[in-house]
Amino acid sequence: MAKRYTSDLTWNDVTPKEVFFNRRAFMAGGAALAAGTIGGPVTAQGLREGDTPNTFEEISSYNNFYEFGTGKDDPAKYASALTTSPWNVEIGGLVDNPGDYSFADIMEKMTIEERVYRFRCVEAWSMVVPWNGFELADLLNLAGVQDKAKYVSFETLVRPDEMWGQKRSFLEWPYREGLRLDEAMHPLTIMATGIYGKDIPNQNGAPMRLVVPWKYGFKSIKSIVKITLTEEEPLATWNMINPREYGFYSNVNPDVDHPRWSQASERRIGGGLFAKRIPTLKFNGYEEEVAGLYEGMDLTKNY
Ligand SMILES: Nc1nc2c(c(=O)[nH]1)N[C@H]1C(S)=C(S)[C@@H](COP(=O)(O)O)O[C@H]1N2
Numbered sequence: 119m120a121k122r123y124t125s126d127l128t129w130n131d132v133t134p135k136e137v138f139f140n141r142r143a144f145m146a147g148g149a150a151l152a153a154g155t156i157g158g159p160v161t162a163q164g165l166r167e168g169d170t171p172n173t174f175e176e177i178s179s180y181n182n183f184y185e186f187g188t189g190k191d192d193p194a195k196y197a198s199a200l201t202t203s204p205w206n207v208e209i210g211g212l213v214d215n216p217g218d219y220s221f222a223d224i225m226e227k228m229t230i231e232e233r234v235y236r237f238r239c240v241e242a243w244s245m246v247v248p249w250n251g252f253e254l255a256d257l258l259n260l261a262g263v264q265d266k267a268k269y270v271s272f273e274t275l276v277r278p279d280e281m282w283g284q285k286r287s288f289l290e291w292p293y294r295e296g297l298r299l300d301e302a303m304h305p306l307t308i309m310a311t312g313i314y315g316k317d318i319p320n321q322n323g324a325p326m327r328l329v330v331p332w333k334y335g336f337k338s339i340k341s342i343v344k345i346t347l348t349e350e351e352p353l354a355t356w357n358m359i360n361p362r363e364y365g366f367y368s369n370v371n372p373d374v375d376h377p378r379w380s381q382a383s384e385r386r387i388g389g390g391l392f393a394k395r396i397p398t399l400k401f402n403g404y405e406e407e408v409a410g411l412y413e414g415m416d417l418t419k420n421y
C-alpha cells in the first residue's frame with residue numbers, strides 16, 4: 119500500500135476550533151511568528167469565528183463531479199466504480215523532465231500537510247475542509263518548469279466505463295482547468311490527497327485533486343491525469359461552455375455577481391435549510407495572501 123498520509127499531527131490532535139496549520143503556509147501568509155510553531159494550534163489562514171470545519175460526512179456526500187452525474191448526491195453514489203490505483207499523471211509541455219509520474223512515487227517525494235481551507239462554490243454554497251496534500255509548486259519543481267512557461271493546464275481522467283457521466287454530454291470531456299503559473303506556484307495552491315487524514319474519497323477527486331482556495335470551486339479539478347506547462351492561456355471547461363458566466367480567473371469576488379445570481383453571500387453546507395447566509399469575502403478570505411497576484415488588473419473584466 120502506498121503511503122498516502124504522513125504527518126506528525128492529525129486532526130484528532132487539535133480541537134476543532136483551534137485550527138491547526140503548518141509553518142510554510144503561515145510564512146506565506148506574511149506572518150512572522152511562525153518559527154517553532156509547527157503543529158501548534160493557531161487560528162489562521164483567514165479562518166474566522168464560525169468557520170467550523172464541515173464533517174467528513176458532509177464533505178463527502180454533497181459534491182460536484184459531473185463525470186458521475188449532475189446531482190449533488192450522484193458522486194457519492196457512483197464514484198466507487200473508479201479505480202484509482204495504479205494512477206499516473208503525465209506531466210509535459212514546457213518542463214525539463216516530462217513523463218509519466220506514478221502517484222505512489224509522487225507521494226514518496228512530497229511533504230504531506232494538513233490545510234484547513236474555506237471552499238466556495240460558484241453556486242453560492244460553501245464548506246470548510248481540512249485537506250491533506252502537498253503544494254502544487256513542489257510537484258511542478260520536480261518536473262522542472264522552463265522559463266517560457268506562463269500557464270499550467272490540468273485534465274481529469276477519461277474512462278467512461280467507470281465514469282458513467284462521460285457517456286453523456288453533461289460537459290465536454292475531459293474536464294479541464296488552468297491556472298496562471300504564479301497562481302499555480304502560490305503556496306496556498308495544493309494538490310489534495312486526503313481529508314481529515316484519510317485518503318481522499320473518490321467523490322472528492324481521488325487520488326489527487328487541485329485546491330485553489332481563493333477561486334470558485336470549479337477551478338479545483340479532480341482526479342488529475344495530465345498537467346501541461348504552456349505559453350498560452352489553456353482551455354478551462356466552464357469558460358469554454360459559457361465564457362460570459364465563467365471567466366478564466368474565477369476568483370471569489372462578492373462585488374462581481376454571476377450574471378444570473380448574486381455572489382455577495384453564501385450558504386454554509388450543514389447549517390440547515392434555514393441557516394443564515396454569511397457574507398462572502400473577497401478572494402474567499404485569502405485577500406492578504408493573494409491580492410498581489412492581480413495588482414493592476416481590472417477584476418470586473420478579468421472575472
Ligand atoms: N473533474 C471534475 N472536477 C471538478 C468538477 C467536475 O464536475 N469534474 N466539479 C467542480 C466543482 S463545480 C466544484 S464546486 C468542486 C466540488 O468539489 P467537492 O465535491 O470536493 O466539494 O469540484 C470541481 N472539480
Ligand SMILES: [Mo]
Nearest residue numbers: 239240335336
Ligand atoms: Mo462549483
